[in-house]
Structure formats: C-alpha cells, structure tokens
Amino acid sequence: MATSLTSIGICWAFLSLVAALLCCSGFYLPFWIQGRLLGKVDAYFSSFRRCNYPRVTSQGVVEIVHECGRYSRFWDIPSPWWQASTVLVGLGSALSLLVAVTALAACCISYVIHTATARVAGCIQLTAAVLVCGGGAVYPVGWDNREVRDCCGNASHVYKLGNCQLSWSVYLLGISVFLLIICFGLSFCSSRVTPGSFRI
Template sequence: MCHVIVTCRSMLWTLLSIVVAFAELIAFMSPEWLVGKAKSINSASVENRTGGSSEPYRPTLGIYGRCIKLASSWRETLCGPYAENFNEIASGFWQATAIFLAIGILFLCAVAFVSVFTMCVQSIMKKSIFNVCGLIQGIAGLFLILGLILFPAGWGCQKAEDYCGPEASPYKLGECSLGWAFYTAIGGTGLTFLCAVFSAQAEIATSSDRVQEEIEEGKSLICLL
C-alpha cells in the first residue's frame, strides 16, 4: 500500500530541488556568461537622424552560444550557437566547463524528477530515497564547482579575445564583464549543497515516530507540519 507522506521539510526540499535544477539549466543555456566590450554598428537610419553617429552595444558570450547585433539591422539581435559541433567550442577549458556543468545539471534534473515521487516512495533498494538523492546532489555540486573553476581558465582563447579584447587571458577578463548567468550558476551551486544537506532533514521528517503512528492507524494520506 502506498502511503502518501507530506511534511513541510520534505516539500521544501522538493521545491528547492526543482528550483535549483531549473536555475542551473537556464544559466547553462544562456549566452549571458560574458558581456563583451562595447561595439558600434553604423546604421543608415541612425546616420540620417544623428549625422553619422552609430549605435553602441555589448555582445554577450555563453558556454556555447552568443548574442550579437546584425550589421544589416542595428535593432535586431541574433542569438545562437557559435560552433557547429562540440569540437569547435572555444577551447579545451571551455569544453571541460561545458561537460562538467552538463553532467551536474543532468544529475540535478534527475533528482528534481525523482523528488516529485518522494511523497509516495520513501525508499529504494532498502535505502532512503532522500539520502540517495542528497548524495547525488552533493556529487552534482562537485561537478558544478569544477566547471565554474575551469570557466575562467578559458578566457584566453581566441573566441574570448574577440569579445573581450587582446588583454583577455586566463582568469583575466580584459574589457569584458561577468553576466548574470555566471552569478546564477554560482548561486545555484551553493543551493545545490544546501539541498544535499537538507535532504537529511526531509528523511528525518518522513520517518519520524509520528509518521509511523499515522501509518499504524491505517491512514494512506499523512500530512504533517
């Protein structure tokens, strides 16, 4: 018989696991990791109004994609991958960053999916599903840290120099600045370890004496604060 067990701590862990997975996935897909040096595009419409001035903008560069202004239309921004295949991604460090982040996010998405079913299934192969998920989240956090550490090492590649100027080098941004996606990934990594720790509290809450008493009374839906 399936006992649906819902507690504040288990629900909070589930929601936080889902939020962390989505935050890391959105950050990974975003081109807003590096904000490049200011550039200008001459526009006939702008020249007619301002007498030959140009419209400045700052291109953005992500793990595998970028956003730039089209020379044919200064109002239109083109976003997409800058490489046709994985081997063309900026540098070895950049490739390693993409691999480690992707593995970590894959683990987080798997835990987020499983966490939805923890209300009904609290153990797997005689082990607490919360503890197993917490362990996976901890491993995912390590992969994310490795990816974030290796990301600045790739700033000296040709692709980064095109966006950040010749002064760009490993761990030196040049004329670039860090975008919101990088900070989101850092915040998500911190929350990943918080989830890993909090999974133990979720396990305690769903296996407490009060829950066992409710089960012995024959209740199939157990909701506790």
C-alpha cells in the same frame, strides 16, 4: 496527498526544483560574460553558446550576426577548457534535474523516497554542485581564446577578463550551487520512511 516526505522533505523537494531550474537556465543561457564587439555591439558568451558574433561572408566581408546560438559542433567550441566546462556544468545540471523530478514525484506518491534513497539523492545533489563549480572553475582558463579577445581586448587572459564583465547567468549558477548544498543537508531529514518499513 500521499507522501512519505516530512515537512522538511517537502521543502527539500521545492528547493531541489528551484535549484535545478536555476542550474539548467544558467547553463543554457549564453550570458556568462559580456563584452563589446568592434566597440559597437554587446556580445555574450557561455561555455557552448554565444550572442552577437562575427561571421565572414562568402565575399570575405566580416558581418555581425545579431542572434544567439550554439556552436555548430562540440569541437567548434573555441577552447578545450570551454568544452570541459560544457560537459561538467551540463552533467551537473542533468543530475540536479533528475533529483528534482524524483523529489517532486515523492510529494505525490508514497514510498518513492525513503531515508536511504533521500541520502543518496542528497549526495547526488552535492556531486552536481561540485560538477558545476568545477565547470565554472575551468571556464576562465579559456578566456585567452580569439573570440574573447575580440570582445574583451588583448588584455584578456586566463582568469583575466580584460574589458569584459561577468553577466547574470553566472549568478544563476552560483545561486543554484548554494541551493544544492542546502538541499544536500535537508535530504538527511526529508523522509519518514525507512527501507525496512515498506509494505507489499
């Protein structure tokens, strides 16, 4: 297998893939917080998706939709803080995936990554971690919206979940941030090729 990565670089590529998959999964799956809707059904929310939510029928009757889905439009997301969280975590996930694909390509193809580009890739991973943390930090500011209060009670407020609890997608994002920071450190030792050593 032709590669310019060191053994640490191979580890970096593998961890980059794991971090990107965890980050993208944590972003897409709507299991950030869990509550009870009308005291009967478990409801879940992320920044742009939800599971088991109320809908008013054409006859004016409130029914519970037992499915997961995203909001119809970006502007339908019930809080501007959740909109900001969607953009930040989504951008961080995309950056982590871009670096992971590049790192995997470097495992099979020589001169895809050299020392300078590996450091740039590591800095991009650190940026992705910061973006995901930023998105995670602004998400609780939107916990005072009506949909959360319907599930978590009127005690829910900014950074206060009321009767709800954090769910497992948040932990996926936390692990991905931890791995991205480790990848940032590993990227400095990941390539044995310097920019001046390329041969045409």
